[in-house]
Amino acid sequence: MATRRDLIALSVVALAAATGLGISLTRPFEAPLVPPIRSFDTAAENQLWDLVNAEFGPADAPTIPAAFADVVRGDAQRGRKLYEVQCLHCHGADGYADTYTARLLTPKPRDFHLGVVKFTTTASDAPPRQEDLERTLEQGLEPTAMSSFGNLKPGERTDLAAYVMNLLIRGSVFEDARVRLEQQAPADALAQAIDIETARWAAAAAAPTDPPARPQLQAAGAELELFQSSKAGCFVCHGNDGRGLFAKDTPALSLLDIWGEASAPRDLREGPLLGGESATDLYWRISSGIKGSPMPPMEDLLSPEEIWSLVNLVQSWRAE
Amino acid sequence: MKAWFTIHRLAWLGLVFTIGLTIGIGGTITSTEVGMAYPTWPNINGSSLFNIFYGKLSEAFGIGSVVEHTHRQAASLTGLIMLVLAIMTWVKKETPKRMRNLATVSLLVVIFQGLLGANRVLANDYLVAIFHAVGAQLVVALLVLMVKESATSWERPAQPFPAHRVDRLRLWTTTTMVLLFLNLFAAASLRQKQGAFSGHLILAITTACVLLFVIQQVLTKFRGHVQLQRLAKTTAHALGTQLALGVAAWAFLLGPLIGSFPDEDTRFLFQSILATAHLLCGVLVLALVTAIWQEAKHKLKPEVKV
Numbered sequence: 006m007a008t009r010r011d012l013i014a015l016s017v018v019a020l021a022a023a024t025g026l027g028i029s030l031t032r033p034f035e036a037p038l039v040p041p042i043r044s045f046d047t048a049a050e051n052q053l054w055d056l057v058n059a060e061f062g063p064a065d066a067p068t069i070p071a072a073f074a075d076v077v078r079g080d081a082q083r084g085r086k087l088y089e090v091q092c093l094h095c096h097g098a099d100g101y102a103d104t105y106t107a108r109l110l111t112p113k114p115r116d117f118h119l120g121v122v123k124f125t126t127t128a129s130d131a132p133p134r135q136e137d138l139e140r141t142l143e144q145g146l147e148p149t150a151m152s153s154f155g156n157l158k159p160g161e162r163t164d165l166a167a168y169v170m171n172l173l174i175r176g177s178v179f180e181d182a183r184v185r186l187e188q189q190a191p192a193d194a195l196a197q198a199i200d201i202e203t204a205r206w207a208a209a210a211a212a213p214t215d216p217p218a219r220p221q222l223q224a225a226g227a228e229l230e231l232f233q234s235s236k237a238g239c240f241v242c243h244g245n246d247g248r249g250l251f252a253k254d255t256p257a258l259s260l261l262d263i264w265g266e267a268s269a270p271r272d273l274r275e276g277p278l279l280g281g282e283s284a285t286d287l288y289w290r291i292s293s294g295i296k297g298s299p300m301p302p303m304e305d306l307l308s309p310e311e312i313w314s315l316v317n318l319v320q321s322w323r324a325e
Numbered sequence: 326m327k328a329w330f331t332i333h334r335l336a337w338l339g340l341v342f343t344i345g346l347t348i349g350i351g352g353t354i355t356s357t358e359v360g361m362a363y364p365t366w367p368n369i370n371g372s373s374l375f376n377i378f379y380g381k382l383s384e385a386f387g388i389g390s391v392v393e394h395t396h397r398q399a400a401s402l403t404g405l406i407m408l409v410l411a412i413m414t415w416v417k418k419e420t421p422k423r424m425r426n427l428a429t430v431s432l433l434v435v436i437f438q439g440l441l442g443a444n445r446v447l448a449n450d451y452l453v454a455i456f457h458a459v460g461a462q463l464v465v466a467l468l469v470l471m472v473k474e475s476a477t478s479w480e481r482p483a484q485p486f487p488a489h490r491v492d493r494l495r496l497w498t499t500t501t502m503v504l505l506f507l508n509l510f511a512a513a514s515l516r517q518k519q520g521a522f523s524g525h526l527i528l529a530i531t532t533a534c535v536l537l538f539v540i541q542q543v544l545t546k547f548r549g550h551v552q553l554q555r556l557a558k559t560t561a562h563a564l565g566t567q568l569a570l571g572v573a574a575w576a577f578l579l580g581p582l583i584g585s586f587p588d589e590d591t592r593f594l595f596q597s598i599l600a601t602a603h604l605l606c607g608v609l610v611l612a613l614v615t616a617i618w619q620e621a622k623h624k625l626k627p628e629v630k631v
Contacts, residue, residue, distance in 0.1 A: 007496050008489070018500060021531040022507055029511040029524030036518070037579045090451075090518040094358035105593035106358045109389035145364060145449075150389070152364035152449045 036089035043099070053182055053191040060195070061175040064099035065089075067168055072203040076210040077170045078135055079160070084168030087161055091154065092169075100172035110150045113266050117169060120177025121263065121297045124280030129293040129302030131209040132177060138166040146279045178202045216288040217309040219316075228318035231311060237303065239315070247273035247322055263297040270300070274322045282323065287316045332413055332424075333475035339406040340468040344608050346399040348461050352604040354396055355516050356597040359389030360454070366443045367397055374401065397442070403464070404439060407432045410471070424474055431467040438464060451517045458513035459506065462611055466502075469615040478552070481624070488627035490546045495625075497539050498618040504532040505611050512607070516600070522579055529571060536564055536614065543617065553620050560613040567610050570603040 062068035067081040094106045100117035107114045125133040142162045145153030182198035232239045249272040262268040294302035354360045367374040379391045414420045414428040441457040508528040514520025543557035576582040586592035
């Protein structure tokens with residue numbers, strides 16, 4: 006039998022345990038990390054970086070400048086909190102993906118500082134729209150470490166995408182202004198970069214999201230002929246049969262993306278296709294290319310009908 | 326006798342394997358945050374779960390995928406050991422019912438753990454990850470019970486001690502077990518970035534205080550009980566180490582020393598090792614407390630004064 010002293014002590018312990026458990030269940034994790042202080046080669050670049058941070062807020066307290074208010078939806082600050090839990094260990098405290106965890110993964114997590122992501126529904130020279138990021142968050146990019154975040158609520162994905170938009174836009178503004186530093190002072194270079202980038206991001210956001218209507222199927226064989234033609238040139242990397250000439254056993258055949266990572270052409274007949282397998286996904290992939298990768302855009306080389314015929318071909322291969 | 330010896334050895338093997346490999350690698354996964362190195366389960370993009378070509382795997386998916394892959398392989402072998410243990414207890418008719426139940430429950434818990442692990446990956450769900458972490462400790466506790474109950478020394482009779490002392494020890498060892506699992510939940514929440522540090526801190530301090538009281542009780546009130554004395558002394562050492570590791574983990578992962586690393590590589594390596602060591606020492610404390618709880622429950626005979 007427990008004594009009165011035991012019961013009193015047990016009550017105190019139960020109260021402490023309930024308090025600890027209650028805090029664990031209700032109070033959010035507070036990330037201890039602060040964004041690394043970036044240092045660049047020249048004083049002008051460092052000054053420009055400070056100006057960009059003043060414009061977009063530091064990476065852990067983001068703000069969306071008024072010029073970009075129309076292209077970003079959601080609460081970037083709430084998105085940052087989610088980013089700290091869900092994304093930071095791979096994509097880094099300020100989106101440079103230079104964490105140690107990122108080094109343990111292949112392919113490497115996306116480095117946002119160039120303002121480029123691979124899978125978009127925009128023209129080849131256009132930046133992504135926020136919906137592209139939200140779709141990637143929802144669907145993931147299997148079989149890479151970028152898994153689906155479909156378990157987040159839609160509003161949370163919007164906030165998270167808003168924060169990633171902040172990182173992407175700040176990156177592209179910085180890189181745009183950086184190349185102007187030889188001729189301009191940092192403040193002037195930034196002002197001009199913001200003007201140009203505002204127009205680019207706004208145009209991408211306003212462009213139609215659906216590809217041109219899909220035409221009737223062409224005669225059998227025409228698609229393969231196009232695939233193997235010098236006009237489209239798909240066979241050069243993907244092989245005559247679409248299996249990916251360099252895809253197997255020869256990853257060292259050094260096709261690199263703009264982040265310096267090996268980028269082997271996909272086997273189009275089997276295995277996952279990153280960025281989705283729907284007809285629309287495939288259309289954009291062929292039309293705009295995979296941004297930053299060796300997969301070039303076909304929008305200037307092929308008509309929409311021809312692009313659709315390649316989509317038909319890939320889908321027929323995958324259905325076999 | 327031979328069958329018991331085999332079960333005992335197998336349970337030991339399972340325990341060492343579970344703590345050293347499955348939980349050790351699992352803890353490393355959380356420390357290095359590579360749990361989602363590839364979001365398929367159990368195979369890696371078509372490559373078998375039992376693929377041991379780690380070099381090729383690393384080349385294709387990165388070292389992180391090898392860490393995750395070996396955790397799944399170790400967990401599969403833990404499951405296999407549990408299955409053999411369960412079959413052995415079912416086949417041997419002279420096996421005590423309690424032992425058979427323990428083996429069956431352990432097997433079911435391990436299978437459930439595997440399904441939780443799958444769900445954690447496929448749904449990318451942090452809450453599932455927390456329960457997966459706590460479930461692993463439950464497997465350890467069950468294995469400790471099996472190791473002890475299959476030992477020949479378990480045949481010894483219960484030792485008589487004053488009833489009020491026995492009751493008190495049983496009450497507080499049970500309380501410690503409950504606190505340990507609550508604290509494990511809080512710690513897993515913290516490691517999965519879902520819960521505040523202060524929750525884990527409060528529970529850790531509470532658990533440590535209660536455990537110190539248990540140790541003090543054993544050392545002073547049960548002097549003649551060799552097994553309990555030995556377990557209490559070992560637990561005291563493990564608790565001291567665990568508290569030191571806990572303070573270090575706080576200082577270097579969350580507290581004032583977080584900025585004291587010369588470079589990112591050193592920071593990552595040191596923090597990962599520290600966090601995993603803190604986890605493993607915690608598992609050791611749980612295993613020892615489970616053993617004390619079991620001794621207190623079955624090997625103490627309340628002596629009523631007439």
